[in-house]
Amino acid sequence: MPCLKWMVPSGKPRIFPIYKKIVSIGHAGGNDVCIEDESVADYHAQIIFDGREFNFSEVDVRGEILLNGKKKRRGKLIHGDRLALAGVELVFSLYDELVAQAASDTTTELSGLRKLYEFSQRLMELRSVPDLISALMDAVIEVTNADKGFLILVDGNGPRVAVARNLNQENLSDGVRQLSDSIIRRVIESRKPIIVSDALHDELFSGSESVMNLKLCSVMCAPLMAQGELLGILYVGNDNVVNLFEERSLDVLTIFAGQASMILQNALLLDSIKTDFDQLKQKLEMSRFGDIIGSCPTMLEVFRTVEKVANTDISVLITGETGTGKELIARALHDRSDRAKRPFIVVNCGAIPENLIESELFGHVRGAFTGAVATRQGKFQLADTGTLFLDEVGELPLGMQVKLLRALQERVVLKVGDTKPERVDIRVVAATNRDLEAEMRASNFREDLFYRLNVINVHLPPLRGRGDDILVLAKYLLHKYAEELGGKVKGFTPNALIAIRKYDWPGNVRQLENRIKKAIVMCDKTLIGVEDLDMLPEAQAPIKTLTQAREDFQRRYILEVLERNNGNRTKTARDLGVDPRTIFRYLEREPDAKEPTSSS
Secondary structure, three states, rough: OOOOEOOOOOOOOOOEEOOOEEEEEEEOOOEEEEEOOOOOOOOOEEEEEOOOOOOEEOOOOOEEEEEOOOEEOOOEEEEOOOEEEEOEEEEEEEEOOOOOOOHHHHHHHHHHHHHHHHHHHHHOOOOOOHHHHHHHHHHHHHHHOOOOOEEEEEEEEEEEEEEEHHHHOOEOOHHHHHHHHHHHHHHHHHHEEEOOOHHHHOOOOOOHHHHHHHHOOOEEEEEEEEOOEEEEEEEEEEEEOOOOOOHHHHHHHHHHHHHHHHHHHHHHHHHHHHHHHHHHHHHHHEEEEOEEEEOHHHHHHHHHHHHOOOOOOEEEEEOOOOOOOOOHHHHHHHHHOOOOOOOOEEOOOOOOHHHHHHHHHHHOOOOOOOOOOOOOOOOOHHHHHHEEEEEEEEHHOOHHHHHHHHHHHOEEEEEEOOOOOOEOOOEEEEEEEHHHHHHHHHOOHHHHHHHHHOEEEEEEOHHOOOOOOHHHHHHHHHHHOOOOOOOOOOEHHHHOOOOOHOOOOOHHHHHHHHHHHHHHHOOOOOEOOHHHHOOOHHHHOOOOHHHHHHHHHHHHHHHHHHHHOOOHHHHHHHHHHOOOHHHHHHHOOOOOOOOOOOOO
């Protein structure tokens, strides 16, 4: 087997077998012939076997080469020739020091593994995707003995060159002109790696215009695949040596293609997350109303109402299911009013024991009852000149409703145990998740208090009725709490977004918020999935047929109109334009419905 002998001045000559078509010589550890002498350049020279003869050429223009004592940049080698690289002498031999082919195969394999390991180490250091891809291409070129390499991305606009590098680890400015369209097309169509040993004489490609113009010799390509999708192609070539690449070379290229696929996949994921975040920020700016997020028609109508009434002292009743954000709307009313710099006092009427409600609202004097050790201001006095928000006002007992009505009408309150009334200047905003009109009919809520509170009604839609608002809210809450809770999650899986959109969310925004908080803490992945949100298919409401949905809507609507007509079935049938027997039929199907007592 041909070899190079390093004539070490103070020791036994070292033998380097030449078993590859291109053998690199230099001081750097990645060379096939590594010379531990600082006078030699990192990548000093290379020996190329074209199938018939051996030739040498310089790699680094600063590295001097002497052939048999004469300065040369490149030339042919014959048996016994002496190469001097700076202060190091090498002797070329065609026959001496034979090395078993098995040993050369092992050396080739170890070289590829060493390069792969070195590149994997670099992955830990590099951050930007362009640097990662450039480092990968440099490693591929070196380990395959190519003189140029390309990473080609394939997307909806066709193939495009992302990185083009040469043997000297430099970018090629005209990289796209050095590629064969026909070879690239073959890999895109087959999605399989390919070796073209001698492109000019290959049956498949010899007639290709790009192959003829470029005078291509050895080309090797491997597809970059992810989840069955083609992301791009690794393309390496050498225009000086035919039959350069072997199956072992293709195996190495395929391994590096796997690394490149992972880099590209992660880059695309990060790019997708960044794009998604930028779009989310834009949507938030467009749909934010103070601390409230929404852009569906019903929420926009809520915002318009708030803008109109905020700067007045008109009483507002906010209605809607639990968790829809009634307190946020109350704060928005306060923040947009002339009272914005004054107190905003919140009273949760459903959380105060009945025997303490009056004291909580109006205050008490010392000794007014057992435990009243000092005079204390009530919420009305604390809210003076500001806004008083009565949350869950439907929970107030009837006796307290009378006192509240008097305070609202006269703007005068009396502490428990006191005889001196106090005048207060407040704006009252109330909220409830109950149907107060139904409560009035059931004698659980005073009609006069209802009309005092319900001058303007603002109804908040449930989350399930807000369309794509739910996805904007979900992404906003994830970014907000991922930062607060120190989670590593970056987004939702596509299936999780579908599940969020389809779920009924009986607890509305509050339930969504709690689910996302839990998922951020418990999820071990970067993307929250359906299982992390406890939203597996069996947890979702079953889908009804169109006939069932229509039937349910008609039943609810008939009962609603019947209730508005105080149970008068004849008038209800007339209003709905149906036969009275239709009303009876729906009532028979609704045995648990609370049917009004009066009828005709």
